[in-house]
Amino acid sequence: MTLKQADHIRQDWGKFLEITNGQLIGLFLTAIPERLLPYQKEVILEALNTLIEYCKNNGDIESMNLIKNTVATLDWYVDDSVALTAAAKNFNDKDYIDLFKKTNDSQQKQYEYVLANY
Secondary structure, eight states: OOHHHHHHHHHHHHHHHHHHHHHHHHHHTTOEEGGGSSSOHHHHHHHHHHHHHHHHHTTOHHHHHHHHHHHGGGGGEEOHHHHHHHHHHHHTOHHHHHHHHHHHHHHHHHHHHHHHHO
């Protein structure tokens, strides 16, 4: 994988995390189906490791650490059947449902704040 390809995948991965990660964690906790990733898990990991090595070799410790911090989130993406089995159990759990409802309340509060202040 070239550096340019790795950086493109990193950018897509970053956008994916920014847009979807909170919602996916709210829905699946830390067992999210791998099929929801923008690329195969191994491809994302290869791209991130390529960039980490590049940053390390160029003394860009800050960027290296930022990229490293996203690597751990890949652990939350597991085999689809494992994730869906866990989700099915969660959907039958009252505590989970209550937590899920609180997430919706939080989103409503955020929306109301935006309406009132912007």
